[in-house]
Amino acid sequence: MSTQNTPDSRARIAIVTGGSRGIGRNTVLSLARRGVDSIFTYRSNRAEAEHVVAAAAEAGRRAVALPLDTGDSASFDRFVGEVRQALTSLDAQRFDYLVNNAGTSLHNAFAETTEDELDTLYRIHFKGVFFLTQKLLPLIADGGRIVNISSGLTRVSMPGVTAYASMKGAIEVLTRVLAKELGPRGIGVNTVAPGAIATDFSGGMVRDNPEVNKRVAEMTALGRAGEPDDVGPMIAALLSDDNRWVNAQRIEVSGGMMV
Ligand code: NDP
Numbered sequence: 148m149s150t151q152n153t154p155d156s157r158a159r160i161a162i163v164t165g166g167s168r169g170i171g172r173n174t175v176l177s178l179a180r181r182g183v184d185s186i187f188t189y190r191s192n193r194a195e196a197e198h199v200v201a202a203a204a205e206a207g208r209r210a211v212a213l214p215l216d217t218g219d220s221a222s223f224d225r226f227v228g229e230v231r232q233a234l235t236s237l238d239a240q241r242f243d244y245l246v247n248n249a250g251t252s253l254h255n256a257f258a259e260t261t262e263d264e265l266d267t268l269y270r271i272h273f274k275g276v277f278f279l280t281q282k283l284l285p286l287i288a289d290g291g292r293i294v295n296i297s298s299g300l301t302r303v304s305m306p307g308v309t310a311y312a313s314m315k316g317a318i319e320v321l322t323r324v325l326a327k328e329l330g331p332r333g334i335g336v337n338t339v340a341p342g343a344i345a346t347d348f349s350g351g352m353v354r355d356n357p358e359v360n361k362r363v364a365e366m367t368a369l370g371r372a373g374e375p376d377d378v379g380p381m382i383a384a385l386l387s388d389d390n391r392w393v394n395a396q397r398i399e400v401s402g403g404m405m406v
Pocket of ligand 1: 164165166167168169170171188189190191192193195215216217218248249250251271296297298299340341342343344345346347348349353
């Protein structure tokens, strides 16, 4: 089994949050096809996570599923302990790639958005990414790479997403500053900003609501809504050594949505 552009023969290892479904799941499996093992997280859906472990095994790679609520930073020390054990089970002490992907949506008008809703999004989409990355820093190999998942909604403005889009905007700033701070360790940090992708996200709106799906297709240069398989392989490719000089960038993966 080939490994991802590795200078040595050791298989690379990724940590992907929210790897049980949607874009995260596809990322784990795309990495597996490139010879990368994964430790990935799920919040509640253990059965889906087990399917991903089995699918990675079919691709000839190992995957370990760990439960994590990325909105609960108090649990991160425990999680890091579990990551250490998972690394041992993968015959490694460090991992190479971190994909901060887990997330939930919120559609509410600015005037109606509550403090609780804003705090929840802050905890999952910003504070969680900030402190999870911080806690995992000692375990990321020098020369590793980080991808933070943002959204096309930081570039195009739509009503009803002030809280969500603002948190994603904060992640883009974090990405650039982090790239500066981690550069001395050879660690690259980039943002991937998907357009509208047909997943369970937002109650499966892009996938299951024919009107929304059609509207997205009309706004998109390539004429359809995105699928997880339009994004996961791109993230896996971005993490490879072929893209090692791409750093501190925001890359939109949308088929040309609203250009
Ligand atoms: P899905 O709803 O399909 O999957 C979300 C994943 O995140 C699941 O694995 C879920 O775990 C996990 N998750 C959700 N909340 C938490 C939490 N609090 N703690 C830990 N894990 C959590 O979403 P997508 O794949 O579509 O979205 C992935 C990322 O892409 C998100 O950050 C989203 O904001 C972003 N994005 C999505 C777009 C889209 O149109 N789909 C567009 C632009 C950006 P479990 O299965 O256990 O619930």
